[in-house]
Amino acid sequence: MAGQRMVIVGAGQAGSDTAAALRAGGFTGAVTLIGDEAAVPYQRPPLSKAYLAGRTDAAGLELRPEGFYGAHGIERVRRDPVARIDRDRAGVVLASGRTLPYDRLVLATGARPRSLPVPGAGLTGVQALRSLADAEALRRALAGARHLVVVGGGFVGLEVAATASGLGVPATVVEAGARVMGRTVGPEVSERLAAEHRARGVELVLGREVTALEGDRRGRVRVVELNDGRRLPADVVVVGIGVLPAVELAADAGLEVGGGIVVDARLRTSDRAVYAVGDCARFPSPYAPGRLRLESVQNASDQARHVAGQLCGAPAPYTAVPWFWTEQYDLRVQIAGIVRAGDRRVTVGDPAGRFSVLCFRDGLLVGAESVNRPADHMITRRLLASDGPRPTPDEAARPGFDLKTWQAPASAQAPAQPQASTQAQAPAPAPA
Template identity: 65%
Template structure:
């Protein structure tokens, strides 16, 4: 009998990690890793920070050197797009006309940036940031100076604003919501982040929308018109207003989709021979009691390992604790768990000194923590959230004067 074959569509973090995890588990069949981009699989988080700032180059972002894929027997198919899945024949058709047969298929198709349908959105100098080509064009535009307008006060938008200020550009952030990173952060942490950006010279406009973009005679954007008529300088505009999961390939193959490619606890789609992972996958979370679609390196890598385990005959449900991070100026913000929906927040540490954590609870249960320049707190909360049979930290204990997470964890680990 021929060894089984696995085709992985999407050569980002999730796809590349799946291939590596299969080999580390001793999978001996063929692995084909298919990516639209010509570049070797690379890390995306540095695109909005080190790469744009000029402290990292494209080669520094590569997950593995080219030789490693050959050494592991991973067939790289780059610069070619999967255009159709044939579930009956178990094959994937590529834009080049090639057809790849599979026994198991992994969809790691990622997501694409949203663009606002405002007048002037097609002007030169209006961009999004997702891949290396986007980042290269944006890096060149930033070198020309001028005024950056970021539409959206989320992770990417704020990292862009911070990078622009480091490069000496003026920057304005326009956010339609009442605060920055409202979906991901507690109000107190949002306020802290906003204060740091203002201190660094960024203009923050909340509860505002871009109504239109206006260009010069050459067709390059120069001004953003906001709701209410205010006009803001904008020599460069970047939309950071979220993403849309790439589900079209899955939907055309008859797989169930809805806010992402729908998968079960083992990351299997409605076709048990096909898995979906990473930014494109929407999975049921027993921890949070609802379906989630997460955009993070942690989620991509952990789901890659989970899918590889299932393919190798050792399935376990996906139950990893989510975590995220962002770096802006000298501020390193780390988030453990999902803190949205909390009904109580307790701050520990020294907010005035820029080293503190916000512990978020719901109905007395710890949901997660947001930590600024407190990496030990972040790691402790991750362990607390993943521990089984350990009493959860109570909000009363956390609010006790002088409470310290390290001391608390040490007490929990003491033998009874």
């Protein structure tokens, strides 16, 4: 490994964790981490919560202290993004013209926010929330805001609305779907979150789409127009309608892409010297048919460590259990596994308070959505990762059932693990 050169493109969670895991795994060759931003690699989830609320600063977001990278021999390239990948010469060409050779290349290019495709989307006061710079701009804007409109009722949108409500800024969430967080949780959790937001003064406009944004003579947004003719006052608009994987570098280099950078079970691209991890990667999983692309800290960090392990000599398929979370007000929603619309759902606990929805497919526990029941979440993750028995839907439906006290019957057999398929594509949950 001493003579090997590892180049990592992308300095977010996946990229930074890959570099750190390489050193922790004993890799002694050169490691270069290339990022578009000047900031020390940082966490994104707190941007919509603690950072936006002013409860932490930029230093509190850092994944690792700035001195960590130099102390561990990790070269950081900042504000000089990769312009193209030269696979024939095994190098990446930076915007400055500098070429960095590699023996192995890891793409951790992440994703970018979808733009709102309506007139007025470029007005001042309209923005997404993905980067530290975005969060800084939004924090300044909210300090003097009178009306916030959030477009999109997913993780980021609801977290921003919750934070704004706590800051005393009136917020309205416009969601095209029939319920909030409809892509990632079932109706039970959606209803609990919606009730909490309404109780805190957030207006939820469901089943409606934005058709235009209007501004004043200075070019600042003032009105959000909906497809039912309604006009919402707004001096700040946050667009949270999902992201697109950053696949351009891979595609231009001739690597296979499709809903993300396509990788195999070991996270290798169609070029075996190039890997992809994190939000940009579309990978096979034993927990869903087809290939998944997951936008979560868990996935980014687990894949980073997995690739580093392989590059340090421990090849194996990636089989980590997917899990996600969001925090809104005093509600902590945690999701384990990949569930589908047709799964049987059994609620345990109090739907108006602390509860979990256990999800079953063909009689097998495949996931859980928990609200302020962290033990249920952790137990479900452990059950999904094991080959041991799991509770049945009939057991879960019995009065008083509790995962913490459940014990498998002595005659229970280990459940068959769900098998991955290359024929269908599962949805891509997008937690903050």
